[in-house]
Amino acid sequence: MDRQKSQQFMQKVVGDVGTALAAALVIAGDNAGLFRAMAGAGPLTAAALASRCGIHARYAEEWLGAMACAGYVEHDAAADTFTLPDEHAAFLTDPASETYLGGLFTGLPGLMAMAPRLGEAFRRGDGIPFAEFGAGLPVALEAMNRSVYENRLARTWLPTMPAVVAALASGGRAIDVGCGTGVVPIALARAFPQARIDGLDLDARSIAIARGYAEAAGVAGRVRFIEGSADALAAAGPYDFICTFDVIHDLPDPVGVLRAIRGALAAGGTYLMVEPRMGDRLEDNLGNPFGRMLYAISCLHCVPQSLAQGGPGLGACWGPARARALATEAGFGEFLPLPIRSPAMAFYALR
Numbered sequence: 001m002d003r004q005k006s007q008q009f010m011q012k013v014v015g016d017v018g019t020a021l022a023a024a025l026v027i028a029g030d031n032a033g034l035f036r037a038m039a040g041a042g043p044l045t046a047a048a049l050a051s052r053c054g055i056h057a058r059y060a061e062e063w064l065g066a067m068a069c070a071g072y073v074e075h076d077a078a079a080d081t082f083t084l085p086d087e088h089a090a091f092l093t094d095p096a097s098e099t100y101l102g103g104l105f106t107g108l109p110g111l112m113a114m115a116p117r118l119g120e121a122f123r124r125g126d127g128i129p130f131a132e133f134g135a136g137l138p139v140a141l142e143a144m145n146r147s148v149y150e151n152r153l154a155r156t157w158l159p160t161m162p163a164v165v166a167a168l169a170s171g172g173r174a175i176d177v178g179c180g181t182g183v184v185p186i187a188l189a190r191a192f193p194q195a196r197i198d199g200l201d202l203d204a205r206s207i208a209i210a211r212g213y214a215e216a217a218g219v220a221g222r223v224r225f226i227e228g229s230a231d232a233l234a235a236a237g238p239y240d241f242i243c244t245f246d247v248i249h250d251l252p253d254p255v256g257v258l259r260a261i262r263g264a265l266a267a268g269g270t271y272l273m274v275e276p277r278m279g280d281r282l283e284d285n286l287g288n289p290f291g292r293m294l295y296a297i298s299c300l301h302c303v304p305q306s307l308a309q310g311g312p313g314l315g316a317c318w319g320p321a322r323a324r325a326l327a328t329e330a331g332f333g334e335f336l337p338l339p340i341r342s343p344a345m346a347f348y349a350l351r
Helices: 003-031 034-038 046-053 057-070 108-113 115-124 137-160 162-169 183-191 204-217 230-236 254-264 289-308 319-329
Strands: 074-076 081-083 173-177 196-201 223-227 239-245 265-276 335-337 345-350
Touching: 003 034, 003 057, 003 108, 034 046, 046 057, 057 074, 057 081, 108 289, 115 289, 137 162, 137 183, 137 204, 137 345, 162 239, 162 265, 173 183, 173 230, 173 254, 183 196, 183 204, 183 223, 196 204, 196 230, 204 223, 230 254, 239 254, 254 265, 254 319, 265 319, 319 335, 319 345
Parallel strands: 173 196, 173 239, 196 223, 239 265
Antiparallel strands: 074 081, 265 345, 335 345
């Protein structure tokens, strides 16, 4: 027994539990408006924060202590004040900002609540259907990605595909397959008023939410949401632009859906596949915080909901080599990695 190694692992276990509990307190603090109250305010005492937010002073004191230990806020011991640095506030306080990461915490309660059910699935070898993750999952998934999609899709990502921009600007057709609550179709409709945009998803709850969002955004007359599988593409197409965001690895028949997408493309059309930016080998992803997060999300959600549909359970960490191989098997002649900088997402243009 290497005693030093043992002690180091003990410290890691305790730290991991602390990280999980800190995440719960991030959610609670965000719901109470504590991060927003601290943003730009400079050093605050616990009493001052409690007064700003109208919360009990002891909760403010204990929450600040937890956030200081977790590294979210800074503590001045001499003055007994707490500061939320601007460099931290940028990721925690403005849901409309492209840097906002607060949405990553939204789905944690639901995902962690599935741990006992997942242990049973391990033994039986079956999966967990999407619906069993709870009614709040569609909105939780949306919260994880909304800000970056709305800020970068039309402004940064699509310009790497000039033919797509030209087609949509001149009234072309696009569809987001696995559209969830409709963030991408609505963003496309706003950016390209002449285009005709569809969204396709199997989940009835997600489609209902998407239709409500489209009404609220004033684009319901230009965006159509279809509840159904990829089989609907044949009748709905052809499309100048088809996209999927974090979808293919979740499917029961990834190659079959890729074939359906290829068949629904108009002549000269482009399919944008967006998947997690992960290496092909496990060792490529070790020591990467995105790898740590994505393997966990994949095991908790992606693999079990794919297996529940009789799928292969590719998981979120399947890597570019397998993505290219499946695209080739589905009949695509071109698989082009796009020059888009993102620490979490990989972008491929398929034709």
